[in-house]
Amino acid sequence: MKRPLHTAPVMPSRRGMLFGAAAAATVPLTMLGRDQAVAQPGVMDHTAMTPGSASNHAGHAGFPSGSVPPERAGIDPTAILRDFDKGKVSTLPDGRTLREWEITAYDRDIEIAPGVTYPGWTYNGRIPGPSLWAQEGDALRIHFTNAGSHPHTMHFHGVHRAEMDGTAGIGAGSILPGQRFTYEFDAEPFGTHLYHCHQSPLAPHIAKGLYGAFIVEPKAGRPEADEMIMVMNGYNTDGGDDNEFYSVNGLPFHFMDHPVQVTKGQLVRIHLINILEYDPINSFHVHGNFFNYYPTGTSLTPSEFTDTIMQAQGQRGILEMRFPHPGKYMFHAHKTEFAELGWMGFFEVSD
Numbered sequence: 001m002k003r004p005l006h007t008a009p010v011m012p013s014r015r016g017m018l019f020g021a022a023a024a025a026t027v028p029l030t031m032l033g034r035d036q037a038v039a040q041p042g043v044m045d046h047t048a049m050t051p052g053s054a055s056n057h058a059g060h061a062g063f064p065s066g067s068v069p070p071e072r073a074g075i076d077p078t079a080i081l082r083d084f085d086k087g088k089v090s091t092l093p094d095g096r097t098l099r100e101w102e103i104t105a106y107d108r109d110i111e112i113a114p115g116v117t118y119p120g121w122t123y124n125g126r127i128p129g130p131s132l133w134a135q136e137g138d139a140l141r142i143h144f145t146n147a148g149s150h151p152h153t154m155h156f157h158g159v160h161r162a163e164m165d166g167t168a169g170i171g172a173g174s175i176l177p178g179q180r181f182t183y184e185f186d187a188e189p190f191g192t193h194l195y196h197c198h199q200s201p202l203a204p205h206i207a208k209g210l211y212g213a214f215i216v217e218p219k220a221g222r223p224e225a226d227e228m229i230m231v232m233n234g235y236n237t238d239g240g241d242d243n244e245f246y247s248v249n250g251l252p253f254h255f256m257d258h259p260v261q262v263t264k265g266q267l268v269r270i271h272l273i274n275i276l277e278y279d280p281i282n283s284f285h286v287h288g289n290f291f292n293y294y295p296t297g298t299s300l301t302p303s304e305f306t307d308t309i310m311q312a313q314g315q316r317g318i319l320e321m322r323f324p325h326p327g328k329y330m331f332h333a334h335k336t337e338f339a340e341l342g343w344m345g346f347f348e349v350s351d
């Protein structure tokens, strides 16, 4: 549902004007565009997304909102925030640490917004997939099983041999449904990285949900912090050439309804990853605060002290900040359209 920018008024009125609830009720969910997708019975019951009410929702200070409960979606963005999967750890004969993971790709329908079910392709049933954590120099083995309906791969950003690159046509290449392959390489360089499927056609294979964080901790570690992962994504629910929903860690508007809990004065470290398809640039902006930014997390010296950064697709970095005052502070894409379609939330700072 591409719409020329000059015809798009601000979101609440655009949604309000285009809210044909009766018409939308006859349209299959998978065919819904960004304007119609929110006009579902579940949304009507649960959220402020009805004509004239979007700016009156008492619980959210006038912002559009309405997230699906995590227990109904089967994924919980708050749990994903601090869920670093360190794998099954053992020691190799040469004394190095070996980390192993079992990752299975399978198709799973996920209710990403109230009344909107997305036919996802997942790693281990999650969007985003598990956040794999290793220390620089560790030996890694990722045992991948494709239990999905299409060929898939696991392509890691990092330094490794060509046959471990998870690219269709190279090495084991495409892992067909029912097949299994073990990717094996060392954790390098340190930084905030990602992995994703690299099967053609690439855009849907990524956008359907096959991606996750890959964190490599420096050998000497980083200063103690409240450390979290934020994966910025989108959902193309109508099969067009853009996204109808945007989120951090899988569920649009989740962090509006479930603010990220942080402590005043404590160092907060965010591994931020942009895996958005169909839109060229994503961004992150925080209210009432500034942060140090470490692009790709590959240097221990920040490149910038700011309150807004942008990332192209596949870019990622580390944000470090301390909140000096208690209260609720928004964070969101500074692209207003993305924010109003789900990519916004709150930090809630307590003493």
Ligand SMILES: [Cu+2]
Binding pocket: 150, 151, 152, 153, 197, 198, 199, 205, 206, 210
């Ligand atoms: Cu794939």
